[in-house]
Amino acid sequence: xxxxxxxxxxxxxxxxxxxxxxxxxxxxxxxxxxxxxxxxxxxxxxxxxxxxxxxxxxxxxxxxxxxxxxxxxxxxxxxxxx
Numbered sequence: 020x021x022x023x024x025x026x027x028x029x030x031x032x033x034x035x036x037x038x039x040x041x042x043x044x045x046x047x048x049x050x051x052x053x054x055x056x057x058x059x060x061x062x063x064x065x066x067x068x069x070x071x072x073x074x075x076x077x078x079x080x081x082x083x084x085x086x087x088x089x090x091x092x093x094x095x096x097x098x099x100x101x
Contacts, residue, residue: 037077044073 045062048069052061062069 036080037073040077040080041070041073043076044069044071047072 045066048062048065051057052059
């Protein structure tokens with residue numbers, strides 16, 4: 020069985036992507052606080068929801084990346100057969 024090697028560059032890219040998604044979740048929370056004129060103390064009270072939104076965004080991005088990879092693999096196999 021082959022070993023799977025994850026490079027430090029790949030780890031940094033994934034950590035940065037996760038950080039951006041989590042910041043996006045917090046940004047959505049801040050937008051809702053501003054839109055509905057709530058006190059900014061709610062930012063800390065709803066931090067769990069912001070993290071959940073960020074993780075949902077990360078999961079959606081991962082699914083889109085997987086779909087893109089599958090499409091590339093399918094078209095690469097069709098090109099080889101020609």
